[in-house]
Amino acid sequence: MFETLSDRLYGIFENMGHKGRLTEQDVDEAMREVRRALLEADVNFKVVRNFVSAVRERAVGEEVLKAVTPAQQVIAIVNEELIKILGSERVPLESASQPPTVIMLVGLQGSGKTTHIAKLAKHLRDEGQSPMLVAADVYRPAAIDQLHTLGRQIDMPVYSEPEEGDPVKIAWNGIRAAKDRSATVVLVDTAGRLQIDERMMTELVDLTERISPTETLLVADAMTGQEAVSVAETFHERLKLTGLILTKMDGDARGGAALSIRSVVGVPIKFIGTGENVDALEPFYPDRLAGRILGMGDVVSLVERAQQQMTEEDSHKLEEKVLEGRFNLEDFLSQLQQLKQMGPLSQILEMIPGIGQAMRQSNVQITDDQYKHVEAMIYSMTPDERRHPDIIKPSRRKRIAAGSGTSSDQVNQMLNQFRQMQKMMSQMGQMGGGGGKKRGGGLRSLLGGGGNPLGGMSEADLEQMMGGAGMSGGMPEGLPGGLPGSSGGGRSGGGQGSSTQLQPKHANKRKKKKRSKGKKR
Amino acid sequence: MIFSRLFKRQAEPDPQVEAGLKKARRGIFQDIVKLFERSEITEDLYEDLESLLIQADLGVETTVELLDNLRDRIRREGIKLPTDAREALRTEMIALLHHATKNRKIKIYQRGVPFVTLVVGVNGTGKTTTIAKLARYHQKQGRSVMVVAGDTFRAAAIEQLKIWGERLGVPVMAHEPNSDPGAVVFDGMQAAHNRNIDILLVDTAGRLHTKHNLMEELKKIRRIMQRHVEAAPQEVLLVIDATTGQNGLSQARHFSEAVEITDIAIAKLDGTAKGGIAFAIARELGTPISYIGTGEKFDDMAEFTPETYVDGLFFGDDEE
Incomplete structure (x- = not known):
């Protein structure tokens, strides 16, 4: 299956160490991968040729900034050039001077x-x-x-x-x-x-x-x-x-x-x-498509969908809970339900850089059915159990399994995952400290095993990839965990104006809409 | 055309295929034929060939493999003349497409047991039109045909199928829009049995193909069929739009996982200068390609064979 371009580029530059400037050789090797990624995305052959030579010209000799790796530097340039072609801003529909x-x-x-x-x-x-x-x-x-x-x-x-x-x-x-x-x-x-x-x-x-x-x-x-x-x-x-x-x-x-x-x-x-x-x-939005063509996920769309689902008040409450380590299964359940409203899980995960690829690689199918199991288990618990999962001992576990049509093992597994998530959240909370804006957990832990699907990438890396400063300050309050928080310090690369685009007028209008309605299949 | 005449045709021409591939022949493939008018086989020739094959939607990996095989053959057989190299390319292309026919199962039509074809695909690939053509094809073979309007979701899909049915004189089993597709399939199976229908x-x-729930729905439809006829659906046909790029691979892969595709139909070949996705599918998946759609009329369908397909891309009577 497809590997994302960013993964390939990281692979190429891995052995090169850290250099002051991008050499011709570095760039050529990277451009081969860029070319391949674009062709696999069905970009026209001639367009690819012109694009690659434009990027190459710009990249050779460029100084690699201290904060980033050569791979990131190249990705940033590729991303910027893609956005340039796709049109830097949105062109609205024209209307006639005289209707209709x-x-x-x-x-x-x-x-x-x-x-x-x-x-x-x-x-x-x-x-x-x-x-x-x-x-x-x-x-x-x-x-x-x-x-x-x-x-x-x-x-x-x-x-x-x-x-x-x-x-x-x-x-x-x-x-x-x-x-x-x-x-x-x-x-x-x-x-x-x-x-x-x-x-x-x-x-x-x-x-x-x-x-x-x-x-x-x-x-x-x-x-x-x-x-x-x-x-x-x-x-x-x-x-x-x-x-x-x-x-x-x-x-x-x-x-x-x-x-x-x-x-x-x-x-x-x-x-x-x-x-x-x-x-x-x-x-x-050009920047989002650029990320998609390169196989870099689409965090911004995800963020916007999350915004539509969650009010500010909700998110503040959640934030407090996370920071204080009071996040319990009830909160988890409501998070799950919000996530569900954002669309099919597979689609949401696909938008997060790294995750889509990780899923394809390991052949994991995350289906909405799996939500249902978790939901059923939580529904089969007493309110007390939801608030204090630690009281769930084997006999309670058995009852929950019977009530939710799952097995004792499955319940156990879910509880373990939840604990890991809790732990991770409180760590994130402590790290975030001052601004109290960092959080994590939900989505990652949902993937099971608590492994970090973003594979050792720092938040700065992610920001870099997504077009630099564009993400800064744009993360929504209370996005259901797991996404890179805003740190504001990213190198200002491309991403021109995407932070303002994060709040399109119609987003509020759509907030009230019920997504479940209207499609019966 | 002069240069295509130089290219030795080996298979019996199929006028249907040739007409359908007319555009492809005039586009990329004409350029490929021209490549071999050069006086010698150079590295440049390989490079230009690579770019043309990618432009024909073969995909990077398939193109690279095809070129490797071509180089091997040229070395092995000591080929020096570009015209012989062109013949070698043709051979390699046909060999590649054979991956897509060798797994094809022989279709057994039994009297008294309806032969069920389940037609699937992404939106807008031409499923309904392909069904009309298949109905026509079977009618010509003297088989009784019935169609089930299992697309209960898209607005007016049922009406569209009914109109085709009327034009062809084929009965159409249909329920209300937005009803359960499983139910109409159930009734269709029953009716096919009662009325001694050969082809359903x-x-x-x-x-x-990325929508899990909808793929599950297809599995359910298949289970319903199997309740009536154990072997059904004897044919699970995936319709792919010929203009599709590399996503066609993903489609074939996902649909195969869900409902074991037995055959692929490549529709709308008349509109594309490429048709290269057939090669990519053959190489990567080996799912049998069985039909090609070559126009908008009922009879514009042909059986897929590697020889006629490749020759159709390079030859044909394009007197103008």
């Missing part, structure tokens, strides 16, 4: 256009717009039905003409209907098409000329291979794209296609799709 |  704003989604078959029309509509309504959907995919069987169904789900009007075969007419009439209803945004769904299908591409050109959309967004599958560039190039040549939506990012695709498209075609990535739910749309 | 094609909702 027309947004058209185009792309290959199966990239996720129809689903994303619905997601986008919902997102825009949350921002106070009044959207209307137009079903202009007249080719795929039941595409119109699909849009209607989605429209009903999010309670939004859908314009369609089932008997009309001309998408240009439908779109035009749809926009007129939107004006009549004083909708502020019209979202036009189009049929999936191959960029080499001349007839279909001409149809899109006609459509564009007729409705002159404010935004023409290419919907692209994150799993696309080397082909991504020619797809995007052709669509851009014909239609003048204004942005990109990268879909299916909830899987394990690295999303190198996005880097290729951004670099060759130059259109900004505006959103990423992270699931089948109508809520699963997130604004795009 | 079961559609499923697209799912990312």
Whole structure:
């Protein structure tokens, strides 16, 4: 399986010791690994070539700062350059000077256009717009039905003409209907098409000329291979794209296609799709994708999700408990439940640098079922036992095992892990001292064995990797343990402005949302 | 095309495959053929070949291995002429793809026992279209076909399948949207039995291979099938989009772990200049590749064979 780039680079530099400057030889060896990592992430071959030579030029001769290792230095440069290509800041959707704003989604078959029309509509309504959907995919069987169904789900009007075969007419009439209803945004769904299908591409050109959309967004599958560039190039040549939506990012695709498209075609990535739910749309942040393409995890997204789940008050209480060593199984249970609300465990863990890789290497499958066992065990305890786990002796253990459908051994194992976690937490608490901001435990201990999955990396290392100062001060209060706390002293590398991006406006809005709702499978 | 004529074709051409791979042939593979017009075999040639193979989505490791094998063969056979080297490349590519066919099981269709094909894959790879093509294929062989609308999740997926069913004259077993896919599969199995259906094609909702619960759901569907017919599903077909990059490997790996994929279909080959993921899958996993989708019409499907696939990439009648 994939090894992360950072691991490989650490491996290369391990034997080189500490040097004053990066030599040509160091850099060349590192660049081979960078190249490989990018190609495995499906970044376009030519883009990789240019990228590697740019990084190489910058890295050779660069002084290795005292605080970091050569590997970290190279990673920081690679990361910064990646972010540079991906676009240093977020580009929001344009709106027309005179409403309605027309947004058209185009792309290959199966990239996720129809689903994303619905997601986008919902997102825009949350921002106070009044959207209307137009079903202009007249080719795929039941595409119109699909849009209607989605429209009903999010309670939004859908314009369609089932008997009309001309998408240009439908779109035009749809926009007129939107004006009549004083909708502020019209979202036009189009049929999936191959960029080499001349007839279909001409149809899109006609459509564009007729409705002159404010935004023409290419919907692209994150799993696309080397082909991504020619797809995007052709669509851009014909239609003048204004942005990109990268879909299916909830899987394990690295999303190198996005880097290729951004670099060759130059259109900004505006959103990423992270699931089948109508809520699963997130604004795009270059630094996060950079980390993902390199296989360095995505701490920032994780932090943001955690923020949505926990109020400040909760986190203060927890912090106190941790510091005072009063963290008990009841707290653990509520932590587990919050963690669960952040999304599937496997997905969360994947975002933490090092952990995703450690899991793949050791072939550990951490499933949400395992949560359930732990939950069941705690539920089978009396309140007294939860608060004072030390009173759990063999007979109680037996009862708990019977009540939770587990074995005595399993209960024992869980309790041991919990104790280790407690111990680690109180140590972290003491270390953190003054600011009282450091904490750790939860997530790491959940992985069992109490081993540190971050493998001897210091917090400074992690900060370095994640783009330097970006993380400083940005860690949320009360993130369920285990994540590197903020220490503020990191070298200010890339990460420009990501600390401000940690608090997007909509984050608060999303806080109240119930994640469990809406998807029944 | 002149240079492709130089390349000796060995397998009988399959027009379907050739048409589907037209774009691939004109893109990367044409460039590969051109490489061998040089006067001698140099290190540059290997390097350029490496870059082209990576651009065809073969992936770094597969490309490196293919090149190693090619060098070996050239050394072993004392090849000096680039045209002979090109022939050696073709041989090595075919050999690589044989990893993806040697494990293929012979399909046994028995009268009175429905042959069940469970069709799985990530979202948007072309499962429903592949099912329509399979239905058509079996109809042509004189088999009775029924389709089960097991994608109860995606909006209007059931309607889409029903429309295909009507066009093909194939009965479609369907339940309400958002109902339990296991239930409709159960009914489909029963109906197939009662109506003496030869082939039962079961559609499923697209799912990312990283979603544990959804993969468990597939296992459950399989268990339900086995309650009716012990050998079912006789075919577990993973549909992969031909434009997929290296993630295709991860898909094949995860789906195989969950439901023991017996066959892979590579869909939408007509849209890509690459199709190299077939080589990467063959090398790393050896999961049998059985079908390729070459267009949007019912009949645009062909059996995958290493020879026609490789030749399809390099040859074909592209008179323009």
